[in-house]
Amino acid sequence: MPLGYLSASPSQQSSQFTALPELPTLAVVLRARRRKLERNFIRFEEWLIRGLNLAFKCLKCGKCCRELVIPIVLSDIELWVKSGRLDLLTYVTEREARGWARRLGLEHYFTFVMRRGGCPFYRGGLCSIYRLRPIACRLFPFAYSPLGITFHPWAERNCMGIGIGEPLNDDELREIELLAKTMLRELLALPYYSTFIKELLMEVRGPSKALPPGEADA
Structure with a gap:
């Protein structure tokens, strides 16, 4: 009325x-x-x-390695330093935030310098640093959402391994949740430790070398 x-x-x-x-x-x-x-x-x-049937099997197609620009966080760098692989830091660059990174409130983030073939460590159809791969790679194709663990939007559109194999068991799901929360927490805290990473990268490369430019944007 x-x-x-x-x-x-x-x-x-x-x-x-x-x-x-x-x-x-x-x-x-x-x-x-x-x-x-x-x-x-x-x-x-x-x-x-x-979401309840998070089944995935990597088919080793390499599409994610060739096309995705992944973030690198403090835990990744700590792992490389502890493993004596400071050489991996020479492949790290700072990139202007766009898309998902901008939505997190970031102005910049760190990633690998991408080559024409994608990730610099994707060689011969395999990851040459698999044991030391970044959290984002270990987490893929999963992502964290307010409702819990689900598939990454890019993976849902491009990954042929989704729906193949056995669903995640409870232990695997807890591990994925821990990885996802760690990456999100460290991305949100990036403004507080980015200066430290820049200084570390400069020390590894030498004072006369600037950060290498990336060839692709996220």
Whole structure:
């Protein structure tokens, strides 16, 4: 009922009612909205089922290694330093934040210098630093969302290994959750330790060498 209807004159009441949609039209609108709601619910149900069946098997196609620009966080660098692989730092560069990184509130982030073939450590169809690969690589194709672990949006569109193999067991799921939360926490804290990483990279390369430019943007 329109506001002011009770205080309006009979003629005004009549004119206000004529402005309302006719009942058949209203029924059509309600049916359309119900169908839209049902479609959205089906999409949500499909997404939830995928989340509950996190099955994945790497087919070693190398598409992610060739196309994705992955973030490098403090835990990655700590692992390389402890493993005596300071040479890996010479492949690290700082990149302007775009897309997901900008949405996290970052202005810059660290990643590998990408070559025409993708990741500099993707050689002969294999990862040459597999044991020391960054958290982002160990986490892929999974991602962390407010509802829990799900598949990375890029992986859902491009990874043929999704849905193949056995779903994650409880131990694997806990490990993935730990990796995802660690990466998110360290990305959010990046402004507080980025200067340290820059100084470390400069020390490894020498004072006369600047950070190498990247060839692709995320």
